[in-house]
Amino acid sequence: MAISAAGSIVVRAEVAELGRLGGFLTAFWEAHDLPLADSMRFELSLEEVFINVVTHGIEGVAPPVGHDTHLVTMALALDGDRLEMVVEDHGQAFDPLGQPEVDTDAPIEDRGIGGLGIHLVKTLMQDVRYERTGDRNRLIMMGELTRS
Amino acid sequence: MDINVDNRANVTIASLDGRLDFEAADTAQVKLRELLGSASGKALVLDGASLSYVSSAGLRVFLTIAKEAKAAGVAVAVGALQPAVQQVFDISGFSKTKIIDIQSTVDDAVRAVTR
Numbered sequence: 001m002a003i004s005a006a007g008s009i010v011v012r013a014e015v016a017e018l019g020r021l022g023g024f025l026t027a028f029w030e031a032h033d034l035p036l037a038d039s040m041r042f043e044l045s046l047e048e049v050f051i052n053v054v055t056h057g058i059e060g061v062a063p064p065v066g067h068d069t070h071l072v073t074m075a076l077a078l079d080g081d082r083l084e085m086v087v088e089d090h091g092q093a094f095d096p097l098g099q100p101e102v103d104t105d106a107p108i109e110d111r112g113i114g115g116l117g118i119h120l121v122k123t124l125m126q127d128v129r130y131e132r133t134g135d136r137n138r139l140i141m142m143g144e145l146t147r148s
Numbered sequence: 149m150d151i152n153v154d155n156r157a158n159v160t161i162a163s164l165d166g167r168l169d170f171e172a173a174d175t176a177q178v179k180l181r182e183l184l185g186s187a188s189g190k191a192l193v194l195d196g197a198s199l200s201y202v203s204s205a206g207l208r209v210f211l212t213i214a215k216e217a218k219a220a221g222v223a224v225a226v227g228a229l230q231p232a233v234q235q236v237f238d239i240s241g242f243s244k245t246k247i248i249d250i251q252s253t254v255d256d257a258v259r260a261v262t263r
Contacts, residue, residue: 015170015171016171018169018170018171019171022169037232040201040232040233040236041232043201044201044202044203044236047169047170047203047205048203048204051170051203051205102241103241104239104240104241104244104245105241105244105245106241106245107245107247111211111245111247116204116207116208116240117203117204119239119240120203120204120236120239120240123239124239
């Protein structure tokens with residue numbers, strides 16, 4: 001990968017940090033003049049993954065040594081028209097790609113919303129990979145930008 | 149996000165203004181539920197023209213309101229969704245399974261619930 005721009009941010013694994021995380025993405029978007037039409041795909045994917053970690057992933061898991069709270073790292077790397085977004089956490093091992101597919105054909109009466117977040121991520125990103133390294137979850141999302 | 153309400157004779161129009169993300173979802177759901185409760189037989193239209201962002205937490209709000217409206221016999225439709233928001237509805241199956249009536253304009257949505 002010939003990375004032309006990169007950046008990363010570390011936030012506490014708390015719902016209240018969602019705004020700061022999204023703000024970092026927006027600032028990256030503006031700094032590198034990325035297409036506005038693509039920003040929601042990435043913002044949404046980031047929110048779904050982050051909220052999953054905050055509401056499920058860190059449940060019952062002690063924060064890493066030396067910290068009193070769980071942290072989530074988000075890194076961006078731009079390579080031409082491809083943007084890679086990596087989210088890392090120290091929560092329970094969780095492979096979102098290993099979960100059952102949601103039934104988007106189900107009628108309203110039977111419709112829960114569970115699993116919809118990851119369905120959105122898989123649909124909106126061109127490639128999603130999961131790695132578990134030591135006590136760390138790493139979700140690598142790659143999306144192509146639509147250049148005019 | 150803000151919800152601005154326009155009470156008309158036989159329909160309540162709620163304009164959703166801003167981002168419907170995980171943080172905004174609970175408050176939005178409470179407000180929309182109140183509207184449903186006070187609708188007393190009136191139809192409800194959700195105006196999406198100023199809705200700039202929706203995540204799965206936001207979709208959950210639409211799903212919940214749609215289910216509760218159906219149970220209460222209140223007709224609900226959404227109008228004027230922005231393209232990126234419409235795409236999220238589409239890939240979630242909300243459009244094809246008619247989980248909620250989605251119309252291209254607010255006027256169309258009003259017509260759909262008051263005919």
